[in-house]
Amino acid sequence: MTTALILSALLATVPASSYSAAAVPGPQALTTLWEQVHSKELPLPPLVRHSHVEKHLKRLHEKAPDLFQLEVVGHSVEGRALYHVSLGTGARHVLLWSQMHGDEPTATTALIDFLEYIRTHREEPWVSRILSELTLHAVPLLNPDGAERYQRRNAQGIDINRDALALQTPEARTLKALRDRLQPFIGFNLHNQSWRYAVGSTGRPASISLLAAAFDEPRSDNPGRVLAKKVCAVIRDALEPLAPGQVGRYDDSFEVRAFGDNMTRWGTPSVLIETGPWPSRTPDAPLVQLNFVALATALDALASGKAAQADVARYESIPENDSTGLVYLMLKGVGLFGADGKPFTADVGISVTRAVRDTGKGLAIVHVGKVNELGDLRVLGALETVDGGGLFAVPLSGPAAKEGDTLHLAQPKQHAIQMDQPAELMLLKPLEKASTYRIERIIRFER
Template sequence: MTVSEPAILITEVWDTVRFQELPPLPLVRHGQVEAWVRRLLEKAPGLFQGEVVGHSVEGRALHHVWFGSGPRHVLLWSQMHGDEPTATTALFELFEYIRCYREHPRVEALRSELTVHALPMLNPDGAERFQRVNAQGIDINRDALRLQTPEGRTLKALRDRLQPCLGFNLHNQDWRTAVEKTRKPASISLLAPAFDEARSDNAGRVLAKKVCAVIRDALEPLIPGQIGRYSDAFEVRAFGDNIGRWGTPTVLIETGPWPTADHDEAQRRLNFVALVSALEAVASGKAEEADVGRYESIPLNESKGLLRLVVKGAQVFGEAGDAFTADLGVAASPAVRERAGQAVAVMAGEIAELGDLRVFGAFETVEAEGLTAVPLPPGALKEGDTVPLPPRKDCTVRVGHPAELMLLRPDGRPEMWRVERIIRFDR
């Protein structure tokens, strides 16, 4: 499949406005967001407007930034889960696009037809800790009815004030999420959430489905087979579902797993292309012309269907008994850890599956027939070293153990083994 012209253009534009020398996305904190907001309002005071629209539990400002003068209002919010950071940076790259290309006909049309509002980093206290919930320990996205979180009350009040025609709920999803049947990573998943138990359609939800179709068509040439769709079962507590019930249809964009070390950049680019494509389609009216069938035919997500690494056919020692043949599956995802008193971003992994793993997708597969998998002992072992087999108590491999393993092959000398492969992810 060839990349369409709009996707090429938007991707090339992202290369000119993307942020350089960023910390890893898990380390983008509230202070960085405030610096970006200040910079934006200083550099383009007539183009962008901003206000502090609320505060988090711990008193961090919640910023509302907007541009455009169109009659239709669109609201985007990101990082209501503190450990889901991708779209926060992507939103500011979207703003940078608007700032740098303000006189381009595409941007002028967007600004004249829409007023675009954003509430980036809705959960700054959670972002500070790189955790899903806020400082109260509440999942903000399950607080739409009781409104016990100040962050949730802020989002509800802003929606009620603006009465936007469309909302964008921007998240990251589990790195084990696959596209059903293909077992490919669900790098982007989409949903037009239901607003009632019957999963009814009205004009607003149909528009949201069409916008999802636009996003699919923009991204599919870039990530063929890597777009999934969430189940539209109604979640009575969730903001996306309830905002639809209150009169604003929403589009859920979930950023998922990416196979290479440059995942931060790749994921931001996908978000940028998705958001620009969607906003332009809404502004121009092309969203109304989109084929709903392109949304309905997006394959569903497969939860827990993907692994970072699969070791196939190794000899493994369980908690009891002799060694047996099994596949080992490692799940890994971005995380934040304290190292020497500083927060650092890591790819943390653990053994997530053990047994016959033929039904799972994986970024990497290691053929291990004739090898024995055992936990990696402390020390400075390297591949090619020769070691004795550890005592039986130190050979046990279990689900939930750290993904720190060595694959051993008999050396030919009694009780000596060669280290063929070392597998090590952060704890």
């Protein structure tokens, strides 16, 4: 029997009467439920390490051994166990894997929270339906060596998500072998994306981007990929009330080496969820919530049959995201000094990435910023915009500078802002005395 016929047969086993029964809670209710089960023992996602994941998975198994099966399916380059947790008794198998890039951690926490929700709410009708209709398989942390360093690649320096064919990494071989053994009818490929992604040309942050991965160069459809599109449509409808205008569609160009594309080609159509920027200085909780809601809603839709009834157009009409359409901080219409010392007006765009550093007192998340856009930036969005009218932007004069200080700029050309310089700047207000300014604001990110 072909993959398409198998998929159609499996979908046909879902009773139509279950579509409306035991409805999953709405998006806002799910965020409240997430707050009830989210572990306060877990650090912020960038600081979650293999030891945290291992501890929580073992605890789940110990508390509900009849529900959770825990298996070590492989080991990383440096010998860390790769855990596979399974639950449910349904004939249709679902595979979810997270953090194949070590610096993309949001969904790992969301998966752990979702598993905890199932443990504590297994008697709820919609949860019970998921467990009876589906068998869930999760690998919450595929690249533990990369996570330990908070880096994209594994300890060999290889991008696991570009190793689906060569299979030179033990992590890739483990994921491929698990898929081949389980033959899941759908998969969820969970990632993070750069904070520069915007939703189309809207300037809005692409907090979540969705993709039904292609399986060939023409980006053809088959029943599996259509199902993945419908699942993305369900997720879109669940997330837009929580993040209006912040759901994008990821570029669906076929990548011959990537796991999502090859999973679809091998018969496991893949839903990619990319977590992106959030307009807050503390983005982790709302982004984990979005992933939790996405997983709960999507799995309920697969179990109940709602996914098969979803409108593909709701996926195809999602604006494609723009990988350079957003900056973290924009200084709008600010005065600058050129290399010739002459003033001019422009916008300044600052991009930010996160890093994890050892402070001597433990690991800490830092925001590394640089100037990466100068000029007329009206087509870009920003997580924060500062009106620079009447102000000048110059490099920070030194660590002792503080807001309210006055300074004299005798040679303005020495205070020009350059592309790619560290985002350590001052916003200055000109005073009556020539070449004298007051520091109105200091902008300082890590190098």
